[in-house]
Amino acid sequence: MSLEMKTTELEGSQSPANGFSAEASQELVYNLVQQNQQDVSEVPTDVDHRNPVPAYSSDTFFTTLYNLFKNLASSGSQTKGEGEGSDAPGPISYYIYHSILVFLYLLMSVYRFYEYTYNRLKLRFLNLAYNPSRTPSLINSDVNKLPKIPYRLSAILNYKSEQEENGGVEGLCNDAAELTAWCLSSGIPNFSIYEYHGVLKTHVPELRRSIHRKLVAYFGTSNVPTYHIKIPHLNLSYAGSYDGEYGDGEDKPDIEISLLSVVDGRPTIVELTKVMSQLSKNHELSEKDINMKFIDQELQQLVGPEPDLIIMFQPYLNLQGYPPWHTRLSEMYWEPDNDEVSYAVFLRALQKYSTCKVNIGR
Amino acid sequence: MDWIASFPVTRHVLEYTKKQLCQVLRSGSVPQHVGFIMDGNRRYARMNKMETKEGHSAGFDTMARLLEVCYDCGVQAATVFAFSIENFSRSEYEIEWLMKLAKSKMKQVVENGELCHKYGVKIRILGNLKLLPADVRESLLEAQEMTKNNERAVLNICCPYTARDDITHSIKNIIARGYDPEDITQDLVSEHLYTGGVPKLQLLIRTSGVYRLSDFMLWETVDVDCDVEILSVLWPQFTPLLMLWILFKWGWNRTGRARRNKRLLENHGKDD
Numbered sequence: 001m002s003l004e005m006k007t008t009e010l011e012g013s014q015s016p017a018n019g020f021s022a023e024a025s026q027e028l029v030y031n032l033v034q035q036n037q038q039d040v041s042e043v044p045t046d047v048d049h050r051n052p053v054p055a056y057s058s059d060t061f062f063t064t065l066y067n068l069f070k071n072l073a074s075s076g077s078q079t080k081g082e083g084e085g086s087d088a089p090g091p092i093s094y095y096i097y098h099s100i101l102v103f104l105y106l107l108m109s110v111y112r113f114y115e116y117t118y119n120r121l122k123l124r125f126l127n128l129a130y131n132p133s134r135t136p137s138l139i140n141s142d143v144n145k146l147p148k149i150p151y152r153l154s155a156i157l158n159y160k161s162e163q164e165e166n167g168g169v170e171g172l173c174n175d176a177a178e179l180t181a182w183c184l185s186s187g188i189p190n191f192s193i194y195e196y197h198g199v200l201k202t203h204v205p206e207l208r209r210s211i212h213r214k215l216v217a218y219f220g221t222s223n224v225p226t227y228h229i230k231i232p233h234l235n236l237s238y239a240g241s242y243d244g245e246y247g248d249g250e251d252k253p254d255i256e257i258s259l260l261s262v263v264d265g266r267p268t269i270v271e272l273t274k275v276m277s278q279l280s281k282n283h284e285l286s287e288k289d290i291n292m293k294f295i296d297q298e299l300q301q302l303v304g305p306e307p308d309l310i311i312m313f314q315p316y317l318n319l320q321g322y323p324p325w326h327t328r329l330s331e332m333y334w335e336p337d338n339d340e341v342s343y344a345v346f347l348r349a350l351q352k353y354s355t356c357k358v359n360i361g362r
Numbered sequence: 363m364d365w366i367a368s369f370p371v372t373r374h375v376l377e378y379t380k381k382q383l384c385q386v387l388r389s390g391s392v393p394q395h396v397g398f399i400m401d402g403n404r405r406y407a408r409m410n411k412m413e414t415k416e417g418h419s420a421g422f423d424t425m426a427r428l429l430e431v432c433y434d435c436g437v438q439a440a441t442v443f444a445f446s447i448e449n450f451s452r453s454e455y456e457i458e459w460l461m462k463l464a465k466s467k468m469k470q471v472v473e474n475g476e477l478c479h480k481y482g483v484k485i486r487i488l489g490n491l492k493l494l495p496a497d498v499r500e501s502l503l504e505a506q507e508m509t510k511n512n513e514r515a516v517l518n519i520c521c522p523y524t525a526r527d528d529i530t531h532s533i534k535n536i537i538a539r540g541y542d543p544e545d546i547t548q549d550l551v552s553e554h555l556y557t558g559g560v561p562k563l564q565l566l567i568r569t570s571g572v573y574r575l576s577d578f579m580l581w582e583t584v585d586v587d588c589d590v591e592i593l594s595v596l597w598p599q600f601t602p603l604l605m606l607w608i609l610f611k612w613g614w615n616r617t618g619r620a621r622r623n624k625r626l627l628e629n630h631g632k633d634d
Contacts, residue, residue, distance in 0.1 A: 098389035101613075105390075108614045265584060266548050273533045273551060274543040287538065292530045316615070317590045324580040328526060332573045332590075352573070 028284070030301045032275045033268070034235050119337035126344035132182065134218050139185035142347055146354035150308035152190040154260075154330070155179055156322065157341065158314055159199050166340065172199060173207045175313070175341040176257075177214035182346050184225050184255050185218065191257050192304060196320050198261025201231050204238060211257075225254035232304050233264050262321040264303045269325065272298055299325045306330060311349045313341045331356050383606055384434035390613045394561035395439040396432055397579050400425065402570030402596030409596075415459040420598040422467055431602045433481040433515050435609055439560045441518035443578045447490060447527055461498045464521065468505040482514035488556035489523035490531070516560055525580035528556050555581060565612055566590045569597045589615065 132139050143149060157175055160167035166174065176193050183191045193200060200207055208229065215224050229238045239253070272295070279285035300306075306326045312318075312334035319327065333349035400421055407417025425442060432440050445460060471478060471485070478485065487502045494502070502521065532554035536546060552558060563582035568575075571594040575583060583590060591608055593600065 093385075094389055097386045100386045101390045104386070104610065105614055105617070108610070112614075266551070266581065269529065269533075269581075270546060270548055270551055273536055274546045276533070277537045277541060277546060278543045280537050281540065281543075287534070290530070290534055290537065292526055295530055295533065296526070316619075317592070318586065318588070319584040319590070320586055322584050324584045325526065325529065327575050327580050327584065328577045329574060332575075356573070358574075 029272070029275055029279065029298055032279075033271050033298070033302055116337050119335075123335060123338050123342070123344065126348070127342050130344040130347055132185075132343045134181075136181075136185035136218055139182055139343075140187070143186035143350060146350060148354050149186060149350060150188060150331075150353055152192070152305060152307040152309075153183060153188045154192040154194060154307035154310045155341075156194045156310065156312040156314065156320060158339075159195060159197060169199060169203050169206060170210075173203065173210035174214075176200060176207060177211040178341060179346070180211050180227065180255060180257060181214045181218045182343060184215070184227075186350065189255055190305075190307075191255055192260055192307060193257065194260040194264075194320075194322055196262050198259070198263065200259045201234070201261060204229060204231075204259075207259075208238065227255045227257055228253040230256060230258040230304075232258055232260070232302060233268070258304050260303065260323065265321045265323040268299065268302055268323070272302070296325070299323075309333065309349060309353045311346065313338065313345060315339050329358055331358075380431070380602060380606070381434065384431060387606065387609050387613065388434070388436040391616050392436045392609060393564035393612055394437065395441070395563045395565075396437050397441045397443070397563055397566040397582070398425070398428070399443045399566070399568040399576060399578050400597045401568060401572055401576075403598060405570065406596040406598040414456055415463070417598065418460060418463055422463065424598050424600050427602050428600060428605050429483075429517065430481075431605045432609075433483065435606070437515070437609075439516040439518065441488070441520060441557060441560075441563070441579065443523065443576075444519050444521040445489075445523070446577060447493065447522045447524045448577070449522065450493070461495060465498050465501045468501050472505045472508050478509050478512060482512040483509060483517050484512040484515070485509045486516060486518050488518050488520045488528075490527055493522050518557060518560065520556075520578070523556070524577040525575075526577060528579075529581055531556070532558075552581065557582060563588050565608075567593065567608065569593045569595055569600055 130142070155176075157172060159169075159172055162168040164171075172195065179193070180191060211227060212224070215227075219225060226239075230236070276285055276290060280287060280290075303323050303326060306328060307330050309331045310322070310327070310333070312332065314320075314334060315337045317332065317334050319332075331353050333345075333352055335345050335348070338345055403417040403421040404414050405417075406412075406420065407414050410417075412420075429440055444464065449460075450457065485505050487506050491499050491502075502519070529551075532551050535554045536550060541550065557563070557579070562585065563579060564587060566575075566579065566583050566588060568590070571592065573592055575590075582588060589612060591612075593604070593608075595604070
């Protein structure tokens with residue numbers, strides 16, 4: 001249905017050969033990019049086609065140590081060639097320096113072991129202290145103390161392997177559902193979930209079921225909040241409603257969830273460039289129309305607006321290919337050495353956000 | 363403790379130790395490209411009851427010291443966020459002072475450019491230069507021209523720069539050059555950014571405890587290979603020793619995280 005609409009719009013905007021307006025070209029570019037993206041990476045819907053996804057999981061301290069040794073052993077030969085120039089150390093002094101470095105790395109490992117233990121204990125304690133116990137009013141009272149909350153929240157989740165606790169697709173859906181419930185309880189109306197491989201995009205039915213179950217557990221069966229799941233990259237949207245059936249999606253949902261993955265990042269910008277270059281070759285888009293505002297509008301349509309807060313449920317700060325255009329002024333939050341989705345991290349992120357002051361340029 | 367600092371040999375010993383530590387770090391893995399968001403000059407000035415412009419001067423000195431450490435450790439390229447396009451909304455007096463500072467420091471760098479000669483630093487000015495006053499632009503470009511034959515390290519000065527402007531500029535350039543749409547890839551966009559031709563960004567450092575990228579090198583920073591380090595100190599309080607610690611920590615982390623990041627990227631080809 002939406003495809004038909006799109007093609008008619010497309011023809012409509014193409015027909016005025018030279019006297020095109022800015023809005024018309026805007027629409028045109030958007031439609032073309034959407035189409036290209038759908039052609040390029042159609043997501044397989046049947047179960048057999050789902051590829052196993054390599055897990056982005058936490059290594060234990062000992063595997064890290066093992067890697068350390070392995071890397072140190074191999075790095076000797078690699079880095080030796082790099083020290084060019086007049087004051088570069090000779091081979092003998094290089095080995096002396098390198099053995100000092102190895103020694104320091106060992107000390108660092110010991111230090112990190114204590115730091116890791118400390119951080120984990122702190123998180124354990126925080127998780128005990130802040131427990132939502134599936135009660136929206138508790139979350140609400142926690143959040144109500146804050147002077148401001150984000151309007152758009154984004155979370156970076158990681159797929160964990162099936163063997164791990166709370167791993168696999170089910171674990172991911174569970175985390176996403178839990179976050180949705182927390183967002184709803186704290187009154188955040190826009191929520192986007194970024195997962196590098198886009199596992200959630202291919203498992204929407206599971207996600208909907210899981211969200212529904214979670215919302216029932218939080219809000220009770222009588223007033224389950226409505227939600228909308230959007231996949232901007234495929235231009236799909238699913239209305240979530242009572243008993244997980246497809247509603248008609250007429251009225252505004254309580255929360256909008258959009259699913260992002262690495263394709264929404266740099267590849268979308270590349271795709272946009274391709275389309276614009278094609279259009280400018282065909283003289284359908286003049287060069288002076290291409291400016292920051294134009295690209296911003298296109299990317300807002302293709303990916304969504306910029307989030308106010310990005311919470312990363314990972315042990316260290318790394319954006320993992322998150323849409324670059326959309327990280328401009330977003331506050332980022334993560335807890336060192338944390339690798340699970342927990343309410344304490346969520347709340348602390350909101351607390352941190354409420355204290356930050358954005359002053360563009362000033 | 364004061365008598366130690368004032369003891370004649372102390373400075374030399376410290377200097378020597380620093381150099382040796384740099385050599386030690388150099389023997390391991392070091393980020394090829396480091397980005398700096400120099401935040402907190404004004405707050406530093408306010409805290410120390412200085413004028414804003416003195417804070418900026420202190421910030422410049424810090425930058426010179428840190429860059430020395432970086433190049434000693436074998437960092438190939440450093441990019442500093444000197445002035446954002448958004449900064450034009452600051453008070454006129456401050457902008458004027460910043461421009462004057464940039465001009466005078468560039469002159470200094472060019473005339474008795476210790477940093478440039480010793481490390482063979484090539485200075486590149488990145489950003490939308492059209493927005494700068496003509497005299498400042500000229501002196502910046504002069505510095506770029508004079509150091510263009512240096513090969514060993516690169517210093518990118520972003521002035522006036524925003525990442526969105528950078529991406530837009532890259533896209534416009536690609537379209538203007540009329541590439542075949544099939545040939546447009548992520549690498550092509552990366553090459554046409556202001557930072558094109560410089561090694562990939564592997565570490566971004568932001569000071570003064572702000573957890574935001576503030577429109578600096580967004581395209582480069584979202585890469586899986588790039589780590590972001592956020593420090594709670596203000597920029598002028600950023601000591602070379604802290605820089606050494608960060609580089610050391612980066613090297614240590616790299617050994618553990620390399621495999622993890624590789625695993626994350628394994629599926630990359632399929633997703634594109």
